[in-house]
Amino acid sequence: xxxxxxxxLIFGMFCAVFAGGNRTNMxxxxxxNAEQERQMADLxxxxxxxxxxxxxxxxxxxxxxxxxxxxxxxxxxxxxxxAEKIGNQHSLLAxxxxxxxxxxxxxxxxxQFEKFIEFRQNRNRNANPRQSRNNQK
Numbered sequence: 001x002x003x004x005x006x007x008x009l010i011f012g013m014f015c016a017v018f019a020g021g022n023r024t025n026m027x028x029x030x031x032x033n034a035e036q037e038r039q040m041a042d043l044x045x046x047x048x049x050x051x052x053x054x055x056x057x058x059x060x061x062x063x064x065x066x067x068x069x070x071x072x073x074x075x076x077x078x079x080x081x082x083a084e085k086i087g088n089q090h091s092l093l094a095x096x097x098x099x100x101x102x103x104x105x106x107x108x109x110x111x112q113f114e115k116f117i118e119f120r121q122n123r124n125r126n127a128n129p130r131q132s133r134n135n136q137k
Contacts, residue, residue, distance in 0.1 A: 039107045
């Protein structure tokens with residue numbers, strides 16, 4: 001469970017960039033040139049396609065899990081099997097994210113990449129006040 005939550009947290013940290021969330025401000029913040037902006041846009045489009053496959057599968061697995069869990073006599077062996085598949089799917093998403101981050105790293109200069117990480121961390125901190133409070137402890 002902790003592995004799944006950590007994967008989701010990490011994925012969420014970078015997901016908005018690939019989905020095109022706040023790219024204008026990010027472009028300005030990082031000082032991207034026209035070629036870098038084009039490469040980032042191409043990467044976002046590719047990642048949206050790649051990620052959608054994983055999220056579709058996760059959605060189907062969650063539906064199966066809720067159907068089985070909602071039965072009068074749920075089959076715990078089947079529930080455990082589905083839960084394991086969900087965990088495996090999250091692992092695949094995490095590996096996909098690593099590839100995406102490596103591609104971002106190829107596009108940006110070292111200084112831009114450091115600012116990219118800072119930008120994402122600050123954005124997520126602002127978007128999730130509960131996470132911010134937990135990090136302050």
